[in-house]
Amino acid sequence: MKEYSIEQLDKMRNRLLLFWVIGWSCWFGCTNVQKYMDVGVMWGILLLLGIAGWILWTIYLVKMNKFNRFLKMNPRINRALHDELYKTNQQKAWAKSFFVIGGTVLLLYVLSHWIQIPAKMICEILFFQAVVVPPVCMLFYNRIADSDGVPDA
Amino acid sequence: MEFRTLKNKIKIYRAIHNITQEELANQIGVTRKTINTIETGKFVPSTILALRLAKFFQIPVEELFELEENRGEYKD
Numbered sequence: 416m417k418e419y420s421i422e423q424l425d426k427m428r429n430r431l432l433l434f435w436v437i438g439w440s441c442w443f444g445c446t447n448v449q450k451y452m453d454v455g456v457m458w459g460i461l462l463l464l465g466i467a468g469w470i471l472w473t474i475y476l477v478k479m480n481k482f483n484r485f486l487k488m489n490p491r492i493n494r495a496l497h498d499e500l501y502k503t504n505q506q507k508a509w510a511k512s513f514f515v516i517g518g519t520v521l522l523l524y525v526l527s528h529w530i531q532i533p534a535k536m537i538c539e540i541l542f543f544q545a546v547v548v549p550p551v552c553m554l555f556y557n558r559i560a561d562s563d564g565v566p567d568a
Numbered sequence: 569m570e571f572r573t574l575k576n577k578i579k580i581y582r583a584i585h586n587i588t589q590e591e592l593a594n595q596i597g598v599t600r601k602t603i604n605t606i607e608t609g610k611f612v613p614s615t616i617l618a619l620r621l622a623k624f625f626q627i628p629v630e631e632l633f634e635l636e637e638n639r640g641e642y643k644d
Contacts, residue, residue, distance in 0.1 A: 422590055425599050491597065498598040500611055560601045560610070 421495045428496065429557055431482060435475040436550045441468025443543050451536055500560060508552035515548045516541060575636040578607045581625045596620050 419427070445465035448454060454461055486493040523537055582592060589607070593600040598617070605611035606621075613621070622629040 420590070421594060422600050425601065495593070495597045495599060498602050499614055499617055500599065500602040500605055503611070557601070560605050 421492060424492060424496060428482065429554060431475055431479050432550050433554055434471060435479060436547060436554070438468050438470070438472030438475055440543075440547055441465065442472050443539075443546070444468075447536075447539050447543070451533075504553060504556035504560065507556055508549050511552045512545070512548040516544050519544055573609065573636045574612050574633055576606065576609070576633050578603070578621065578632065581627070581632065585625065592621075592624070595624055 442465050445461040445468060449458060449461050449465070486496065519541065523532060523540070526532060578592075582589070587595075589603045590600045593603045596603070596617070597620075602611065602613075602617075606613050606617075618629050618633055622632045625632060
């Protein structure tokens with residue numbers, strides 16, 4: 416890996432996470448929409464989007480692993496990138512995800528009084544959320560931390 | 569009950585030492601984002617990080633950080 420500053424690596428990490436989430440959302444989301452909804456002519460588009468999502472997800476999964484390996488070999492950079500703010504944001508992201516998933520469970524429970532929802536579909540919705548919500552919250556908190564726009568005074 | 573917030577003089581000491589947030593972050597071993605959020609009061613650092621910052625500027629920690637009192641008062 417080339418020489419990067421911590422600032423560049425931090426931005427790179429966010430970008431990796433963002434594209435990984437986009438890829439996974441497209442792949443898993445499209446596959447399930449196809450499976451459970453009558454999509455008609457949209458079927459082909461969803462299939463292509465799903466495949467594109469899977470390719471994106473695989474590429475960024477490999478890149479993320481490479482990035483993590485690089486961090487393991489550089490403990491000083493690893494410590495800087497996993498500093499207090501990062502850990503605090505991570506905890507906040509987990510807490511938010513807990514409430515989002517809890518809310519979804521409640522919503523599905525209420526809906527199940529009127530409509531029959533297959534157990535497999537519920538599992539897939541919750542699995543989708545469990546994977547997507549924590550990184551999305553993390554990206555959101557990282558964005559807030561960076562939103563001041565005072566890079567250097 | 570008194571509510572207190574943490575005020576800091578990082579920006580002032582950065583100016584005195586003529587270093588950027590990124591340079592300070594590299595010296596302390598955190599990201600620039602962390603320095604930025606501490607400076608703007610969005611994030612309260614741990615004692616360890618506060619001490620590391622104070623050590624870097626070679627000043628006592630209470631010179632760098634202080635409690636801002638009487639920001640709001642809660643009445644029963």
